[in-house]
Amino acid sequence: MPHTAHKDNAVENDIDTMRAYTPAPVPSPALDPEPWCIRERAADPARAFLHETLFTLGNGYIGMRGTPEEGHGPGRAPGGTLEGTYLNGFHDTETIHYPENAYGLARTNEFMLNVPNAKRVTVIVDGEPFTLETGTVLAYERMLDFRTGVLERRVEWESGTGKRLRIASRRLVCLERKHVAALEVAVTPLNFSGEVRILSDVDAAVTNLQAGDDPRVGSAITGPSLQLAGCEVGASDVLVLQRTRHSGFLLATATDSVLDGAEARVEPLASGHAFAFAARAGITAVLHKFIAYASSRDVDEARVASHARAELAAARAAGFDALVRAQALWLDGFWREADVVIDGDDALQQGVRFNQFHLLQSVGRDGKTNIAAKGVTGEGYEGHYFWDTEIYVFPFFLFSRPEIARALLQYRYDILPQARARARQMAHARGALFPWRTIAGEECSAYYPAGTAQYHINADVAYSIRQYLLATNDFDFIAQYGAEIVLETARIWLGLGSYDRQGRFCINEVTGPDEYTALVNNNYYTNAMARMHMTFAADMADRLRAERPDDHARVVALIGLEQAEIDAMRAASAAMRLPYDEALGIHEQDDSFLSKKRWDFAGTPADKYPLLLHYHPLVIYRHQVCKQADVVLALLLLSNEFSLDDKRRDFDYYEAVTTHDSSLSSCIFSIVAAEVGYRDKAYAYFMETARLDLDNTHANTEYGVHTAAMAGTWLGVAYGFGGMRLDEGGLRFAPTLPDRWNGYRFKVHVRGALLEVAVDAGGADYRLLAGDRLALAHHGRAFELGTGHATIRMENLA
Structure with missing residues (x-):
């Protein structure tokens, strides 16, 4: 039987539904x-x-x-x-x-x-x-x-x-x-x-x-x-x-x-x-x-x-x-290197380890395979790989098993030929466009408004390569593979975007992470990530020319790169349109989002969720309603570009219009809630993620686990309660302790070191388990671990 397009005439990635609106799951007291x-x-x-x-x-x-x-x-x-x-x-x-x-x-x-x-x-x-x-x-x-x-x-x-x-x-x-x-x-x-x-x-x-x-x-x-x-x-x-x-x-x-x-x-x-x-x-x-x-x-x-x-x-x-x-x-x-310990909640501890174990069981480690949305546990989504890998799953492996993270990036390099071919089909004379859902590199999304239109996947892959370089200093990978991936995918933005009459670089007719809002102009997440992508591509090309001239020459010859393109990337990044509403003091999800009528949440019965199963896509698209984190995801990934007040205002606004009809959503809201000081909300959103499959809270785990949510549990501990961030400004933590826990511990591989972070009610212990030296910060206080200071106690949690 042929694959018929009508079956995808609903928002894609829709297997994951909000806990509050699903039928009561079958309990598992055994x-x-x-x-x-x-x-x-x-x-x-x-x-x-x-x-x-x-x-x-x-x-x-x-x-x-x-x-x-x-x-x-x-x-x-x-x-x-x-x-x-x-x-x-x-x-x-x-x-x-x-x-x-x-x-x-x-x-x-x-x-x-x-x-x-x-x-x-x-x-x-x-x-x-x-x-x-x-x-x-x-x-x-x-x-x-x-x-x-x-x-x-x-x-x-x-x-x-x-x-x-x-x-x-x-x-x-x-x-x-x-x-x-x-x-x-x-x-x-x-x-x-x-x-x-x-x-x-x-x-x-x-x-x-x-x-x-x-x-x-x-x-x-x-x-x-x-x-x-x-x-x-x-x-x-x-x-x-x-x-x-x-x-x-x-x-x-x-x-x-x-x-x-x-x-x-x-x-x-x-x-x-x-x-x-x-x-x-x-x-x-x-x-x-x-x-x-x-x-x-x-x-x-x-x-x-x-x-x-x-x-x-x-x-x-x-x-x-x-x-x-x-x-x-x-x-x-x-x-020994990846365990996350939660002191004070055995059920949660079980959930965290169960999730880590299944991630390990599901991830391809050969450079030719990836990790499917359902892992290798069931047939949901037909075994397809999504951007879930780069934004949700990749960080877990980057900081616990960097060699697996490298293999996941190698997979993207392996399917570059198909990505180039797809770019030509989409009228891009140069560059590569990664597929929205795939196994071997072909675009398999039959519903393009929620699939192919999500051009941000190119930036998501580039972001993961940027994070890999920051965490490992493995410039050999960049020279051999990463530069080609990043530069080829960055070219797409120059072909896709254009300058408006005000001289702003605009990216039109795309879909951001929020699948309840499709084919819009200047999706904030997409534009912000594209700006990061082009800046990173230009910086990487310059560094490659300076440090690896032979590799630079090889890549330039291979893809026909011209200096004018690098200059154009920097110019487009500087002129990128990033929608912002002065009256509300929030970043607009896109040019039209705030002009739409808000969804009538009060008048929507519980049995009408998830919305995508009960309303035509156009009905949803015409309303101000989010399926999942979009602007809020940008607040996390590009954290140093926003003030704490910006994050709080954005969180407040978008929380009120988000259904969390995707399991990719709650963990992101948990992390940002923790950062802006909403401790109870952070914990509640975290708990929606941590035992999602064990408790079958979305009533569909029989068709396979939710690998993005599983990885989101690790993110919730390290990025959320641990306050971990790694960018050009360095490695930093801002740990807090949930009221229901006595303490927690996690470890991260970073820059050749293995660091353990142990948090309790009085502070945090930072212990260097391997490596010679590591610079980091605790709630803004910089310090260094190394010879003679392998463990440092930091008091006074915020």
Whole structure:
């Protein structure tokens, strides 16, 4: 089925809805507020779909939803579960057909595929397969430990004939081995001896979730996108080869299964093996299953099968227990440098670590992939990457794992050719225009007013490169890749903008971050970020010429850069129109925003939110109403360009007209509220973000987590309560302590140092954990950490 444009005739990125206006979420009392794990103490069918998302395992490449190894029994209601395994960046394509066409509209959609379920293991007693829907569950517990990265489950079950089993399983997706996952299923008869069969196979007949008319929860494609290209069943191993229908990628799914603790008769199946053995009461038989995925998007097509087999053989040779130990060791290193500690609220502590853990599981680390809005946990937004990466997710990795941040920027460099082609389609003779939503670089937004019109994505990418340079001093990256990205994308502003009769540089017919206001002139956020972008591009070109003349010459020759363009960027930046209303003392969201009628919030029933699902886009566009932070986001990103009074007035005005119908909004309002002294509001907005997925407050986490909001939780601690800012003026903090906390701690990598900030009621301790020297400021008081002053106590919090 082709991708039809009508399904996007609503504001994009609309899966995220305001907490106050969504149906009451299904509560999860089984998830106790434990600081280092999530634990499920009962198998509740009403929560299964949600918990499949929460218990997802991933490594930035493989994502394996938390469905049981045995699958679900016949009692599972349709739509009540999603058996999903995903590979970050692995996708098929479909042609977008428009009932009414126009030049330059996006032509091809890219969508993430559900790949074969290789973890399937079925235990059969007296012909009755074990499932949670059949027989009787006598005891149950499932736990995902953030320190080990292992999903564990213990079940005691009684068959229809009264035979009792204990089944204990462990599962992991290897963080060190990109292509590998593994699981262990231990089966212990409790009250009988007799034959037990364990089936270990690959379910290759998978399809994507059908979204129907709702593009937020899946794909419009019908039927399988993977076509069988071959299947080999060996003595204990299986190799399934498939090819995508349109994108042409070859996929290999390989497994190897080993049974210990019993002498088994092994029978080949169509895509697996059956292990039949004489089970004895109290004696445990253990099946280990090793899994590898590889595709021609990752390795040469001729090597896909051999690469999967080699990864599989190496994993089996290491053994399951060794993989578990390596996983825990890898995560120990991560938490040692990235952990955020909240003293005084276990539920919040759980939420913060859960979010960090899922960000780590979802982010691509290979320079060829990014992080999707739903990570690798579900099919919402079809696996597309957005600007969420650069503005929300990137800072978390920049200050916790800078090498991952660099890889995310490398991805943008990797898709520059497609961005250049898109710029030509949009009538720009020079430069590159990054897509609004994409996987492999093509623009996939079928609704251009809320998608393609958001030109600010170019500035968002440039902003992240600027922050990367400030935080790492890695000018090698700038010389090799960053300068080309920043200069090519900055050119777009010269082609897009123009000077008005007053000599002001104006940028017309664009959409800012607020998707309830589309196709406007001089969106404040866009113009302010474009000014930053062009200034940064010009400064970087000058520095490159002075410090790296060979690289400067290479870039100039490669993109045909002229000095006149650099001069034009500086002139446009200096003359940029930044709308401001003198009477109200606020920065106008755009030229027309304040002239529109305010939305009638008092007269809008709660069941009419989110607005985009109940009102035509034009109705929304004609009103003064915001879906999410727009001007308020500029207050954060360009913090030193505004006075505290400016920020307070802007916050007050835009808070009153913002619905927060996007999960990208609350964390930004929390940070700015903390800065302007609105402590209660800062905390309330923060709490809307921190446990959004664990508590399913937007009632849609079953379709995937909200990675931007997860990263927004880290931003809320570091940028919000910690008051952290990094710009050309240096690194500074202005920490405050929420009334409900006893204290908090977080760490940041910056300029070759690892800094710990520990805040309590009396002040803050700044501790240099690694590095020789670091200059910073605390509430405006400058100081330096270094030899002899590795820890400094700063009193008198503001």
